[in-house]
Amino acid sequence: MKKYKRKVYLQDKPRKVAVEELLTHFRPRRETEWIDSNKALGRITAEPVFALNSMPHYHASAMDGIAVRAEDTFLAHEQNPIQLKRNEDFVYVDTGNIIPSPYNAVIMIENVDELSEDVVEIIEPASPWLHIRPIGEDIVQEEMLFSQGHKIRPVDIGVLLASQTTKIKVMRPPVVTIIPTGNELIAPSVGAEPGKLIEFNGSVIANYIYEWGGAPILHDIVKDQPEEIKQALLHAVETSDIVVINAGSSAGSKDYTVHLIKELGEVFTHGVATRPGKPVILGKIKDTIVVGIPGYPVSAYLSLEWFVRPLVCAYLGTTEPKRQTLRVKLGRRIVSTMGAEDFVRMTIGYVGGEYIANPLTRAAGVTMSLVKADGLLVVPSEQLGYEQGEYVEIELLRSEEEIKSAVVFNGSHDLTIDILSSYLRAQSNSAKIISSHVGSMAGIMAIRKGEAHMAGVHLLDPVTKQYNLSYVKKFLAEQEVVLYPFLRRKQGWLLPKGNPLDIENVSDIAEKGALFVNRQKGAGTRILFDLLLREHGIEPEQINGYDREMFSHLSVAAEVKGSPKAVGLGIYPAAKAMGLDFIAIADEEYDLLMTKSFFESDRGQQLVGIIQSKEFQARVEAIGGYSVVVNAEPRNLQ
Amino acid sequence: MKKYKRKVYLQDKPRKVAVEELLTHFRPRRETEWIDSNKALGRITAEPVFALNSMPHYHASAMDGIAVRAEDTFLAHEQNPIQLKRNEDFVYVDTGNIIPSPYNAVIMIENVDELSEDVVEIIEPASPWLHIRPIGEDIVQEEMLFSQGHKIRPVDIGVLLASQTTKIKVMRPPVVTIIPTGNELIAPSVGAEPGKLIEFNGSVIANYIYEWGGAPILHDIVKDQPEEIKQALLHAVETSDIVVINAGSSAGSKDYTVHLIKELGEVFTHGVATRPGKPVILGKIKDTIVVGIPGYPVSAYLSLEWFVRPLVCAYLGTTEPKRQTLRVKLGRRIVSTMGAEDFVRMTIGYVGGEYIANPLTRAAGVTMSLVKADGLLVVPSEQLGYEQGEYVEIELLRSEEEIKSAVVFNGSHDLTIDILSSYLRAQSNSAKIISSHVGSMAGIMAIRKGEAHMAGVHLLDPVTKQYNLSYVKKFLAEQEVVLYPFLRRKQGWLLPKGNPLDIENVSDIAEKGALFVNRQKGAGTRILFDLLLREHGIEPEQINGYDREMFSHLSVAAEVKGSPKAVGLGIYPAAKAMGLDFIAIADEEYDLLMTKSFFESDRGQQLVGIIQSKEFQARVEAIGGYSVVVNAEPRNLQ
Structure with missing residues (x-):
């Protein structure tokens, strides 16, 4: 019964080798269908498309005017007006009318002087074919409009309709059935109970398949029971061009997928040399390709792109986009x-x-x-x-543009940065703030290394009891930066509703054996907590949970919410968002550290303008626990 | 009544100035709607989206196994197995189960030796949080998932569902009504009568609007009657965010649009400094922007992109793609x-x-x-x-890839080149032949200038009566090229069904006053015709239509089809395709001239392989008038 000896080893097949092998096994049915050309946007042509008619399909007048024989007009001049007789020398034509024989040019009605019902005068010559659209000027009947494997664009619909090619043969999208498996999974819903995880990979996979031009079918969730998975697979391979089964592709005790595919068909690959995405299964049941993709979302979507997208493209006869x-x-x-x-x-x-x-x-x-x-x-x-x-x-x-126009924010996490970003974006669609929550110290370092435009910092100096200034002077002495006062915010204990352990201060945390939810090294909140410990003569070892690190106020609050014995240190809005109790212990100064060039740039000044607007300040203060520094001026760094 | 004095001058406003002005006049309603997250693909967020719950929303086991206190396992080793008692030292957990307090690690069931119902043995230590997915590991409740103006991708649907954010607020697509105008227009159909042109711009515009995220409404065709256009405009501005009116935007006598918009509202711009696309109208009726775009398709689509796409993006709060x-x-x-x-x-x-x-x-x-x-x-x-x-x-x-992998074909037009391209593409999805029909001589020049891989040539030497060889030797003496025999094809007179003028030879054309449909200078067919004229002692001036040039066999055939007095010179398949009569007069040698490096490349050899396949040869010969040169070898150019 020594179960722990059992091991299944995965292959380390190079990804490209695995894809090539897979494609040699794929025998797509490649079914086609005829559809109306004006509904063909985004569809893929199944065969070369030839124009059914010319456009224009007759010699057509391009103007309202008179059709003439050009040679009759060659001598016309302001000093030598020429008179023409209706139905002998000219006929009236409107835009789109046929040019009757023997006429070969059109003079615009604006340039015609109608002397009587039947006689007109002209003062400019017309060259042959003037204002006439000859047959096939745009499209010639039988001309090849597109090759097969062409994705129909709006302008393509134009030439189809113009040439009266009102139906075209396109590829039927390949049917891809997606089977999510797992006992712990439930369908997407609000208020999922603890112990149940939302199945969302299936929806993501289905949407990718759709984007790539396939027809996804999302199967109901199947329990981790070999018989149930087997039935689902057998049904899916009969009704699909490709089957994707999600999770169960690894080598654990409940990873039945590989055994089932082997039993029902064959497996070409189990394991590719990638990270993430390794535990992929590539196989075939009854001539239908089955791809087993890993359960972790990132692995799932990457391996989907590596192995399923090429199949969809091979079916459609298109090239994979790069x-x-x-x-x-x-x-x-x-x-x-x-x-x-x-x-x-x-x-x-x-x-x-x-x-x-x-x-x-x-x-x-x-x-x-x-x-x-x-x-x-x-x-x-x-x-x-x-x-x-x-x-x-x-x-x-x-897109490169989007990346280029983003303001890079680094440093301590604060909820108002998201609000600032959305105000910025409301003013300029192309602008936004991309933020990484790495803590105040890392924010300072990012500015130092030239990796960010702006950093949020709230670092209390244990000696001066001042915020931020000494740190900036110390680490950024050589650089041109601006320290811009932004927020005053309340820091305090984040506590489960009702404060069950009755925590009031840092000593309580140690003495009452609470589980402390800590922040990462370098975070302003962590520095504050360490300062509190020193002030109360408490060693980190006395704090339960000290070594585990969270990277944001919200993560701390979420953790506190999940455990009645927990306590964290963080900002009031995080407590409020998660419905926690809060005991304020400090009034922090949260400043924005910016490179001087960014501060002085249009974008920087735009941000300052937003911060100093009444609307933004009211919005931030409505959250509670915040006040924006009004009429702020950069701090003196001398 | 001197109408020809009347002129309306268009402005020459720079395009960018016109767009900026237009945007300042645009007051979008920017309506929003709540939709199910799993149906949000491609939609644009109307406001920042925050996670409704964490993912996972509890501490969840990542494996099937036992939940333990990590500190109990630190000394476990193969030489020092540790026994644990159920419900005291461990509990069984499956993937996704809650980790009950005080447990803080999971050992996989594969690594557990179950000694009895209640006792297990382990031989490896577990570190704290091993195989546990902590609350919010992926998504933390209240975390901002996306800013406003974000286009939802498949992976975004994943985080929405995972965080139980099952509904989101998105922009309602702006309604864009498209009004096609013109007396000559009819709705797309097969078998349009002469004198009626298919209205296809409207469908193209509607599809572009849809691609850009708008909701297009394609109005019925409106006649060029001021009252009808007025009614259509007044109705459209009430029910739309943007109105596009197609044609009538120029300065001619029936170009009512600008006058009507001025009468009903205001016009900011009439005419931009672009080619094509100049006669654009930008205005406003009752607070709804009206864009009048030119009738010529290329002008229409370009001006749509310049002026309507920015409006759609401004409505949605997105950036225009570059x-x-x-x-x-x-x-x-x-x-x-x-x-x-x-x-x-x-x-x-x-x-x-x-x-x-x-x-x-x-x-x-x-x-x-x-x-x-x-x-x-x-x-x-x-x-x-x-x-x-x-x-x-x-x-x-x-895409650059698509361009990079295309075979560039130049020179004389032949229908089989399209067939060759589709065979090539069937073998390699990424490959195809891009052809320009410029005539044999221009094909030789394209090879000489390094602008093409391959050219189709059929040039009869009047002296040697040989095809191609003397031309290649003369013009490409310095270059490494291959002249590959491809087709024998029938050239002859293309005649209206029944040959009404009873044309049999070149003398008939001159004598019977037929309208000859000529080819462009440098085309092999033109050279052949000129040779025939010389042989029969006929001057070009004696040939009616000699000066007008067509660029392909199909264009000639289309032209002949349209006129009972016409005659052309061309290949049999063109006559067949258009249902014309055909009298053969020559058996041409149509060769493929290639650069040596292309001929020797994989792609070049792949093409030769296709040409020499029985399947391709049968397909080409089935058209009639063709035979493929079997087992061809490059001609000797020494």
Whole structure:
């Protein structure tokens, strides 16, 4: 019964080898359908499309006027007006009318002097074919309009309709069934009970498939029961072009997927040399490709792109789009392991004329790392990583413009930064603040390294009892910066509703054995807490939970909310947002540290203008626990 | 009654000035709506979105196993197994279960030895928080997920559902009513009668509006009657955020639009300094912006992008996307006039390691020039143009990859080139042939200038009576090229059904006063015709229509089809396609001239492989009038 000996080893197949193999196994049905051309936007042509008629389909007048024989008009001149007789020398035509034989030019009605019902006078010659749109000027009948595999754009609909090609043959979108599995999962809803996790990967996968031109079918959640999964797979492979099964692709005791696919068909690949995304299964049941993708969201979406998108494109006969790349400087060192491709989600800021990129968390479970990412750094498997300051090419997840116009905020987390960003964006659609919550000290360092325009800081000096000033002087003595007073805010104990342990001060935390939810080193709040400990003569070892670090006020509050014995230190709005009790212990000065060039720039002054607006100040103060510093002037750094 | 004195002058307002003015007049209603998050793909957030709950929303086991106190396990080792008692030292947990207090780590069931119902043994220590997903690991309640003006992507739907944020407030798409006007227009249909033109601009405009995030309403076609246009405008401005009226925006006698908008509201701009696109009207009726765009398709779509897209983006609170640009070398000189921005549709080929761009027709009525364009060259208004060989930045209308992988074909037009392209594409989704029909001589020159990989040529030498060889030797003596025998094809007279003028030879054309539909100088067919004239002692002046030039066999055939007195010279398949009579007069050798490096490349050899396949040959010969040269070898150029 020694279960712990059991191990299933995953392969380390290079991703590109796995994709190529997969494609050789794919025998798409490639079904087609005829649809109305005016409903074809975004559809893919199944075969070359030829124009059914010419446009124009006859020699058409391009103007309202008279149709003439050009040669009759050659001598016309202001000094030599020429008179023409109706139905002998000319006929009246309107825009779009047929040009009858033998006429070969049109004179605009504005340039015609109508002397009588039947006689007109002209004073300018007309060249042959003037104001006539010849047959096929735009499109010639039988001309090839598009090759197969062409994605129909709005202008393409124009040439289809113009040439009376009112129906075209397009690819039927491949049906991709997505099977989510897991006992812990429930369908998306509000108020999910503890012990139940929302199944959201399925919806994300379905939306990607749709974007890529497939027809997704999201199957109901299937329990981790081999028989149930088997039934779902057998049904799906009969009704789909591709089947995606989510989770159960790893090597654990309840990871049935690989065994089931082997039993019902064959498995080509189990495990690819990537990080994240390794535990992928590529196989086939009854001639339908089955892709088993990992449960962690980031792994799921990356492996979907690697393996399912090429199948959808192969079905449709299109090329996979490639992302734009951008050359950036690395703000931090990137460590990677040999033998696996690493996919690192990166933020990119445009500061001081350079693109600076920094990694987000590499945890595969953090969907927000993909949401926040500006780009993806792909570290090849033979590469051990990159040094800080090195230049690398990054695949962009946002447009270069959007990255270029963003204000890069770093440092301590405060909820009002989001509000500031939304005011900024309301003024200029292209602008916003991209913020990383790294704590006050890291914010100062980001300004020092030229990685941010602006940092939020609230650092209490234990000696002077002043906020921020001494830190800025110490660490940024060599640099041109501005320290702009922004907020006064209440710091205090975040406590579960009703304060069950009756905590009032830092001694209570140690004595009553509360679980303290701490902040990361360098955070202003952490420095404040350490100061309190020293003042009360308490050692960190006496504090339960001291070593575990949270990166924002909201994370601390969420943690406190989850445990009746917990207590945290943080700002009032975080307590209010989570419905916690709050005991104020300090009135902090939260300043904005900016590079001088940013402060003086249009964007910087725009931000200052917003901060000093009555509307913004009222909005922030309505949250509670805040006051904005009115008519602030940069602090004196001399 | 001297009507020809009347003139309305259009303004020459710089485009950017006109846009800025327009935006200051725009007072969008910016209505919003709440929608289900899982249906939000592509929608634009109306306000910042905050997470309603954390993900996970409790401390959740990440594995099936046992929850333990980490500190109890620190000494576990293969030499020192530790036994734990159920419900005292551990509890069983499955993936997604809550971790009950006081447990703080999970050991995978695979690593647990179950000694009895209540006792297990472990041999590895667990660190605190091992295999536990803490509250908010991915998303923290109240965290800002997106700012306003954010376009929802598939992964964004993931974080919305995961955080139980099941509804979000998005912008209602702005309603854009499109009013097509014109007496000559009919709704898209098959079999439009001569004298009626298909209204297709409206459908194109509606599809662009939809792509940009608006809600288009395509109004029925309105006649060029002031009262009808007035009623349509008055109704549209009441029910729309933006109104687009197509055509009637110029300065002619039936161009009522500008007068009507002035009468009902105000006009800010009539005429912008662009080519094409000049006769634009920007105005306002009852607080609704009305944009009058020109009737020519290319002008219409360009001006729509310049003036209507910014309005849609302003309504939604998004930024206008910018196109990628590419640095290219100009294959031909581009002439531009001072004082107007020029928008030149360009083809781009990647030949010999360089991107070479050439202008397509600049006629604003040729929709196909936009369909075929790889990019758009914007010549600033103060610029007189560019020289051949100069490097310029081009806005891309196709991806760089697609351009890079295309085979650039130049020279004489033949229908089989399209078939060859579709076979190539069926083999490699990313490959295709981009062809310009410029005639045989221009094809030779394109190879000489390094602008094409391949050219189709059929040039009869009047002296040697041989095809192609003498021309290639003369013009490409210095270059490494391959002349590959491709087709034998029938050239002959293209005649209206029944041959009403009873044409049999070139003398008949002159004597019977037929209207000859000629080809452009340098085309193989033109050279053949000129040779026939010389042989029969006929002067060009004796040929009716000699001076008007068509650029393809199909254009000639379309022209012949449209006139009972016409006759053309061309290939049999063109006659067949248009239902014409055909009298063969020559058996041509249509060869493929290639650069040697292309011929020897993988792509070149792939093409040769297709040409020599039985399937391709059968397909081409089925058209009639063709035979493919079997087992062809490059001709000897020594």
